[in-house]
Amino acid sequence: MGVDKQTFYNEKIFALVPMGFCYPGRGKSGDLPPRPECAPLWHPKVLKAMPKVKLTLLIGHYAQNYYLKDNVKNTLTETVHNFHEYLPNYIPLPHPSPRNNIWQKKNEWFKEKLIPRLQEMVKSILEE
Numbered sequence: 730m731g732v733d734k735q736t737f738y739n740e741k742i743f744a745l746v747p748m749g750f751c752y753p754g755r756g757k758s759g760d761l762p763p764r765p766e767c768a769p770l771w772h773p774k775v776l777k778a779m780p781k782v783k784l785t786l787l788i789g790h791y792a793q794n795y796y797l798k799d800n801v802k803n804t805l806t807e808t809v810h811n812f813h814e815y816l817p818n819y820i821p822l823p824h825p826s827p828r829n830n831i832w833q834k835k836n837e838w839f840k841e842k843l844i845p846r847l848q849e850m851v852k853s854i855l856e857e
Contacts, residue, residue: 731848732855742855744782746775748791768795783854784817786847789824797821806836812843820847 730737737743749763750771772795776782787793790805796819802808808821815821820843823829833839 730851732851736855744779746772748789748795763791783857784850785819787815787819787821789822793821806832809843810836810838812846816846817850820850822847 747763749767751764751767753761753764755761785796787796790801790808793801793805793808797808797815800814802811805821805823809823812820822843823832823839
C-alpha cells in the first residue's frame with residue numbers, strides 16, 4: 730500500500746475488519762469459511778462506528794462475495810483483475826498468504842496495474 734508500519738497500525742487511519750469475528754475452526758485445506766451469520770450481524774454496526782471510510786479493501790473471495798454480491802465475477806482472479814469496476818469504494822484483493830505467491834507470479838498485472846493504483850489511492854486519501 731505504500732505506507733510504513735506505524736501508519737498502517739494507526740487505528741485512526743486504518744481498520745482491519747474480518748468477515749467473521751470468531752475462529753471458525755480448521756478444515757481439510759485450511760480454516761473453515763466464516764460463519765454466515767457473523768458479517769450481516771456485525772458489519773453494519775462496525776461500519777456505522779466508522780462513518781468516514783473512504784476505501785475498503787475486499788480481501789479474499791468471502792469479502793468480495795459479501796460486498797460485491799451480483800457484481801462479483803466467476804473467479805477471484807477475474808474479480809481482482811476487474812478492480813476498476815469497483816472503484817472508488819472497493820478494491821478486491823487476493824488473501825495475503827504464502828500460497829498466493831504462485832498466483833501473483835501467474836498474474837503479473839496485479840503488481841503492474843493494481844498495486845500502483847492502490848498505492849496512489851491510499852496516498853491521496855492520506856493527503857486529504
